[in-house]
Amino acid sequence: MVIYFATSNLNKFNEAKEMLTTRGITVEHFLFKHNEIRSDSIEEIANESVSVAHAQLKKSVFVEDTGLFIDALNGFPGTYSAWAAKKLGSRGILKLMGDEKNRVARFSTSIAFMHGKTIKTFSASCEGRISENTRGESGFSYDSIFIPEGYGKTFAESIGLKNKLSHRYQSLLLLSEYLLSNKL
Ligand code: ITT
Numbered sequence: 001m002v003i004y005f006a007t008s009n010l011n012k013f014n015e016a017k018e019m020l021t022t023r024g025i026t027v028e029h030f031l032f033k034h035n036e037i038r039s040d041s042i043e044e045i046a047n048e049s050v051s052v053a054h055a056q057l058k059k060s061v062f063v064e065d066t067g068l069f070i071d072a073l074n075g076f077p078g079t080y081s082a083w084a085a086k087k088l089g090s091r092g093i094l095k096l097m098g099d100e101k102n103r104v105a106r107f108s109t110s111i112a113f114m115h116g117k118t119i120k121t122f123s124a125s126c127e128g129r130i131s132e133n134t135r136g137e138s139g140f141s142y143d144s145i146f147i148p149e150g151y152g153k154t155f156a157e158s159i160g161l162k163n164k165l166s167h168r169y170q171s172l173l174l175l176s177e178y179l180l181s182n183k184l
Pocket of ligand 1: 007065066083085139141
């Protein structure tokens with residue numbers, strides 16, 4: 001079966017395609033621009049978006065909503081991550097952090113997959129911390145300021161590492177297990 005990933009973000013699609021292809025799952029891009037609902041919950045946002053994508057495409061499709069949640073900023077940018085990336089960028093986030101000692105943060109992703117009338121959600125997080133400076137050229141957006149727990153490099157300095165343990169990788173793993181075990 002072919003499934004579609006509805007997103008306006010090609011970086012997200014390329015990561016998903018690489019991961020799902022290694023598991024024998026064919027994924028196609030559905031260019032989808034949608035004004036997401038406002039909510040503090042990435043699951044809620046993904047669930048609403050997938051219904052809209054499915055109504056347009058009328059095929060099995062998933063969307064995913066991702067946020068960077070920084071403890072010292074009370075979870076900001078969180079579900080406002082796309083907005084903050086455009087308005088502030090990674091350097092703007094570093095400015096907000098100043099010399100804050102508590103740099104704990106996590107990336108969280110929620111995938112919502114719609115097949116027929118059924119919606120399934122798969123969520124995962126990657127714990128880490130915010131670097132003091134932007135570092136690395138690979139990846140996109142906040143990858144240059146996020147260091148996964150237990151490592152010393154940002155995602156942008158070690159894209160191979162990102163693709164083995166990230167929020168997106170882990171949530172795609174759950175999706176792929178569901179697809180394979182249900183023979184979809
Ligand atoms: P779609 O909703 O169309 O899929 P988007 O870019 O708006 O694309 P999200 O709302 O899920 O996607 O993502 C919020 C923002 O968080 C995104 O625009 C990036 O700035 C950032 N982001 C998401 N995933 C990331 C990752 O793996 N590494 C670094 N930054 C990421």
